[in-house]
Amino acid sequence: MSTTQDRSNVGQLSSADTAELFKQYVVPNYGRYPVSLVRGEGSRVWDAEGKEYLDFFPGWGCNLLGHCPDTIVAAVQEQIATLIHVPNSWLIEAQGQWAKLLSERSFGGQAFFCNSGTEANEAAIKLARLHTPPQRYKIITFQGGFHGRTFGATSATAQPKYHEGIGPLLAGFSYAPFGDLEAVAQLIDDQTAAIMVEPIQGEGGVRIPPEGFLAGLRKLADEHELLLIFDEVQTGCGRTGHWFGYQHFDVTPDILTLAKSLCGGVAGGALLTTKEIAPSLRPGMHAATFGGNPIAARAGIAAIEMIERDNLLENVAVLSEIFRERMTALQAECDLIQEVRVIGMMIGVELAIEGAPAVKACLEKGLLINCTQGNVIRLLPAMNLTPEEVHQGCDILVDVIKNMAPAS
Numbered sequence: 001m002s003t004t005q006d007r008s009n010v011g012q013l014s015s016a017d018t019a020e021l022f023k024q025y026v027v028p029n030y031g032r033y034p035v036s037l038v039r040g041e042g043s044r045v046w047d048a049e050g051k052e053y054l055d056f057f058p059g060w061g062c063n064l065l066g067h068c069p070d071t072i073v074a075a076v077q078e079q080i081a082t083l084i085h086v087p088n089s090w091l092i093e094a095q096g097q098w099a100k101l102l103s104e105r106s107f108g109g110q111a112f113f114c115n116s117g118t119e120a121n122e123a124a125i126k127l128a129r130l131h132t133p134p135q136r137y138k139i140i141t142f143q144g145g146f147h148g149r150t151f152g153a154t155s156a157t158a159q160p161k162y163h164e165g166i167g168p169l170l171a172g173f174s175y176a177p178f179g180d181l182e183a184v185a186q187l188i189d190d191q192t193a194a195i196m197v198e199p200i201q202g203e204g205g206v207r208i209p210p211e212g213f214l215a216g217l218r219k220l221a222d223e224h225e226l227l228l229i230f231d232e233v234q235t236g237c238g239r240t241g242h243w244f245g246y247q248h249f250d251v252t253p254d255i256l257t258l259a260k261s262l263c264g265g266v267a268g269g270a271l272l273t274t275k276e277i278a279p280s281l282r283p284g285m286h287a288a289t290f291g292g293n294p295i296a297a298r299a300g301i302a303a304i305e306m307i308e309r310d311n312l313l314e315n316v317a318v319l320s321e322i323f324r325e326r327m328t329a330l331q332a333e334c335d336l337i338q339e340v341r342v343i344g345m346m347i348g349v350e351l352a353i354e355g356a357p358a359v360k361a362c363l364e365k366g367l368l369i370n371c372t373q374g375n376v377i378r379l380l381p382a383m384n385l386t387p388e389e390v391h392q393g394c395d396i397l398v399d400v401i402k403n404m405a406p407a408s
């Protein structure tokens with residue numbers, strides 16, 4: 001086949017044809033459903049066969065504004081025809097504007113831009129080591145946490161299943177149980193540089209910290225002159241109904257990392273830090289070739305503008321309450337459910353049994369959801385769902401869970 005033919009074929013293959021391409025040519029490092037998604041609009045997505053799905057897990061948390069949000073599409077279309085990429089050896093107006101918007105909505109600091117969550121966390125790890133005295137290199141993280149797949153971030157991720165066979169890991173990480181301040185205090189020594197934590201664990205199963213935990217970490221960090229790093233790759237950018245998850249708990253980090261929904265579905269990542277700490281990431285010490293490129297920057301600005309234009313933070317509170325009501329009502333009549341955890345557009349339903357069959361059954365009924373940690377149904381829906389869509393999806397989910405076989 002010629003290249004031209006290959007290109008004209010995009011958008012014409014069945015799911016089975018695409019599956020064949022993957023079997024032959026794509027590294028099999030993901031578990032994939034045998035469905036090729038080809039088009040999306042809001043919280044609806046369509047496969048190559050024309051089947052419509054309601055998407056309660058759009059873009060694995062990246063599409064917080066739904067599929068193809070109008071402001072993102074317009075900004076990217078305009079930018080891509082004007083200037084696609086220029087390196088960070090030049091000033092980039094949109095990057096500066098974007099950094100200002102993020103600073104004004106967080107703690108008034110400065111931004112470093114990259115392309116993904118793991119990259120933002122790598123920058124945070126380097127910055128913590130650079131900013132603290134030379135003997136300090138250790139970082140305390142939390143069991144069940146998730147920080148990404150590059151080596152620093154994987155080493156920070158305290159889940160043994162992600163470490164098997166790839167060692168040695170980056171030195172200096174030690175792990176505490178999520179929520180256990182006493183254990184953190186025990187791990188701190190004069191080589192500790194930082195504490196790194198997701199304010200709400202996402203991949204770990206939508207785990208909300210116990211009362212006072214984050215404030216306790218802030219206190220420990222201050223007492224021992226450590227940096228407090230919040231990984232808000234999943235909880236940031238409006239997900240929880242505040243701009244950033246930390247704003248729920250009234251505890252401000254020294255370093256904040258963002259990605260996933262940061263650019264309304266376009267790839268982008270960022271690290272925010274204070275003006276005092278920022279200069280430690282001095283010229284020559286760190287970089288990302290595509291970081292803060294004009295397209296990502298315009299998309300990032302458009303995402304903020306859309307959230308404000310459409311009052312989406314307020315909408316999250318409304319939608320979240322519906323999810324909470326529906327799931328707690330289900331819990332009351334179904335003993336397969338061990339716990340329901342809801343914060344903004346993060347919904348975790350912990351089952352007494354494996355969750356994978358529920359994901360499959362929902363897929364067949366036209367609802368896309370996720371299961372994490374084996375038994376936690378996780379929803380990361382878009383903040384611009386309609387209440388009707390919430391109910392429609394919950395009807396399917398409730399029906400599926402009620403019909404699951406009881407734990408044996």
Ligand SMILES: *Cc1c(COP(=O)(O)O)cnc(C)c1O
Binds near residue numbers: 119149233260
């Ligand atoms: C997804 C995620 C990451 C990794 O982000 P990538 O963009 O896949 O590198 C890091 N931290 C948290 C909390 C995440 O949810």
